[in-house]
Amino acid sequence: MAIPATMKAIVVEEFGKPMVLKNVPVPSPGYGQVLVKVITSGVCHTDLHVRDGDWHVKPTLPIIPGHEGAGVVVKLGEGVTTLKIGDRVGHAWLHDSCGGCDYCLSGWETVCGDQHQTGFAANGCFAEYTVAEANYVGRIPDNVSFAQASPLLCAGVTTYKALKETEAKAGQWVAILGACGGLGHVGCQYAQVMGLKVCAIDFGEDKRCYALDGLKCDAYVDVKGKSSQEVVEAVKAACDGVGPHGSIILAPKPEAFRQGLDMLRPMGFAVGVSLPPGEFPVDIFTLILQRKTLRGSIVGTRKDLNESLILAAGGKITCTVEERKMEDINQIFDDMVHGKIKGRCVLRIAPDP
Known part of the structure; x- marks a missing residue:
């Protein structure tokens, strides 16, 4: 799959201001990372906090929000052996953690004191491509569509x-x-x-x-x-x-x-x-x-993430989804603030492969 030099991305450049859709360089995966072509990305209320910077901790700007990115692996970084090109994966809120503290070693990486969050501490999924840590992505079952998978990566x-x-x-x-x-x-x-x-x-x-x-x-x-x-x-x-x-x-x-x-x-x-x-x-x-x-309770561990996706593959979990375009992002946030969204808005970033 040919990977372009630049991509469209939604960027927070200033807190409390409309986000900007612009062309930025496509990132390259480092050691233990993968490059994911994003097909759909859910829009979460947390993304609104990222835009407004109204938490006691704030992201460093500029930042690409989004932590419900469903897509396919298109490039492997050095050292990746657990994934292959074409795998269907989800880039969720937990970007990575230290891996060596008592919490990480006991399966509670969500409370690790040295963790990073997708779309908050690291660039996220409101973009055509995103870099994810190979050990932290979710595996999307073949019978779960990308649009349905996106909300499961956080809300689910x-x-x-x-x-x-x-x-x-x-x-x-x-x-x-x-x-x-x-x-x-x-x-x-x-x-x-x-x-x-x-x-x-x-x-x-x-x-x-x-x-x-x-x-x-x-x-x-x-x-x-x-x-x-x-x-x-x-x-x-x-x-x-x-x-x-x-x-x-x-x-x-x-x-x-x-x-x-x-x-x-x-x-x-x-x-x-x-x-x-x-x-x-x-x-x-x-x-x-x-x-x-x-x-x-804060999101879920990697085990919880994959369990929730497997349960969805049974056909008993259906997300109420409204697909929108990347260009609609500021209107989506306005609708979110005024309680006009039923279920989950999902950005359609690329056609299903």
């Missing part, structure tokens, strides 16, 4: 891992706060594949049919017009009258964290995923006396 593995972190078992209840969004709609499906009963929580009665009929959830709670206490009571009523065994907090609001903890039955696990600014109060008495657990 993140919710799959969070479900595992609830420690809920088949037949038990999980509540998903933000169930109809880009992450939530995939999480609802993974939960069902895992044999869990799902209480979907979102904003607006217009999402009830999507949650119950489209996503096949077992219950739906509309938070619109309800106080936090009313949301908690409604979820408890839907989940055997005592609450879910686990909750996943995807809604980017501090009050959702308190709700996710309060709605649990005794010995339940609340798993935080979203990253809103601020704090929230914890009812210490209930936390202790009912032996509840609150924990965070």
Whole structure:
């Protein structure tokens, strides 16, 4: 496959300003790396934070965002023996880690203190080509399309891992706060594949049919017009009258964290995923006396990533995808800010090979 000297890429040149679509040099893979021709790339809310630079840590500009790049390997760097030209791979959030600390050695590279992130600390996938570490890519099964694979590289593995972190078992209840969004709609499906009963929580009665009929959830709670206490009571009523065994907090609001903890039955696990600014109060008495657990979950390990892709190959995970062009990126972000996106926007960067 002929590799050009330059490529189209979406670049953040200044925080808070529109991103620029421009021609830049095609990168070359170094030792242990591969060059991937990007076919599709999902657009995540994290990419919006990269553009705005509104986290306490900021990327070094200029940067190419994107961490849901699905494509094919077109060039091998020196020392790569685990991949070959033509392999279907996904370039996800975890770009690399140190590989030698206690966390990496025990399969928890996602909390390594010396890791790098795709599209944040290293150039990402909003481009025609991207460089990935060979040991950190996901393997996309042949029967999963690139457009469907892209959201799984972040939204999929993140919710799959969070479900595992609830420690809920088949037949038990999980509540998903933000169930109809880009992450939530995939999480609802993974939960069902895992044999869990799902209480979907979102904003607006217009999402009830999507949650119950489209996503096949077992219950739906509309938070619109309800106080936090009313949301908690409604979820408890839907989940055997005592609450879910686990909750996943995807809604980017501090009050959702308190709700996710309060709605649990005794010995339940609340798993935080979203990253809103601020704090929230914890009812210490209930936390202790009912032996509840609150924990965070960040994306997933390489093993989680490949497990989530393999599960999708079974045909039971379908992402709600809207394909858009690279030229649309600034409009996509505007739609994202105003809550106009259903499911996941995916940039179509090249035709399927």
